[in-house]
Amino acid sequence: MDHSRINKLEVADKPALDSASFHSGFAALVGRPNAGKSTLLNALLGEKIAITSNTPQTTRHRLSGIVNRDDLQIVLVDPPGLHKPHDALGEEVNRSALQAIGDVDVIAFLIDGSKPIGRGDKWVADLIARAPEGTKKVLVFTKTDLIDGPTYAAQLERVDELGQFDSIVAVSAVQNHNLDEFIATIAQYLPEGPQWFPTDMSTDQSFEVMIAEFIREKVLLNTRDEVPHATGVVIDDIDQNLDDNMTKIYATIFIERESQKGIIIGKKGSMIKQIGTSARGDLETLLGTRVYLDLRVKVKKDWRRDAAQIKRFGYGEGL
Secondary structure: OOHHHHHOOOOOOOOOOOOOOOEEEEEEEEEOOOOOHHHHHHHHHOOOOOOOOOOOOOOOEOEEEEEEEOOEEEEEEEOOOOOOOOOHHHHHHHHHHHHHHHOOOEEEEEEEOOOOOOHHHHHHHHHHOOOOOOOEEEEEEEOHHHOOHHHHHHHHOOHHHHOOOOEEEEOEOOOOEOHHHHHHHHHOOOOEOOOOOOOOOOEOOOHHHHHHHHHHHHHHHHOOOOOHHHOEEEEEEEEEEOOOOEEEEEEEEEEOOHHHHHHHHOHHHHHHHHHHHHHHHHHHHHHOOEEEEEEEEEEOOOHHHOHHHHHHHOOEOOO
16 A cells, blocks of 8 residues: 555644643544454554454453553553444443443544445444544544555545544554554643553453453454354463462353354364463463463353343453
8 A cells, every 4th residue: 555645644733742741541442343443452552452353343341551652641442343233242342332432532433444434334433423522533544554545545535424533544553554643643632631550551451351352362263153252251260370480270161052162172172272272372471471271161051142141251341
């Protein structure tokens, strides 16, 4: 893609930040499932805190990543992707996303730049339009590594269909393109304020939730058909022995059907072993120790339709 062309189009004129003061605030990354929110968040932080996959509605938790600069702190809120729900789980994660829209200084509306703007994007745009007065809105085209200049120009011609935005920016998380421009765009709309989190803190997500999500990510990446959406993970126990540089994690993968249990376990345990091996690498990076991972699989019939079970898994707003 011709990035030089994009650079001339993306950011509205705004005064520069007063370098003598400290600015801070909250910005929500909002968009349809698979718009690239979690991938962008990880790229901005330079580390993995959010799981990613090609499966729609991968993100179920609302988490925050903290970007620190000498005179700035941005709390980037990554809620689940907004979609028309089909069950109680979908309603719960949508509720979490909508709450995020109402509690921030800036809404960054992410659109997959490699795909035409569609009805789903317009539906999300209508929800964003209901944000409290004064909330700044930034339109973000993602995945620019997958599009060329003419395609991007065609996208820009349809921006008015989505409403009014204070700025437009295009990024590629994969190529780390325009990430600093994205930060600068958000920063110019933040008020003077305090440092909300310590500078050495990159996320508000607990280790237990991150561990469960990293395991679920590997299920999403390694299985097929109806299994990914039916998967929930609960951490049963964590035993960390720093003297031995070892963390023992015991977790249960819940699914909704006996047939799904067979898929997760695989022939002679091959799939569950593959899931565990894949997850162990991320967990060792996260925890900074060697990891022993014990995974079990249980059936909890139709748990996505049971509000009590959804709360137990901690999805949406969770417990």
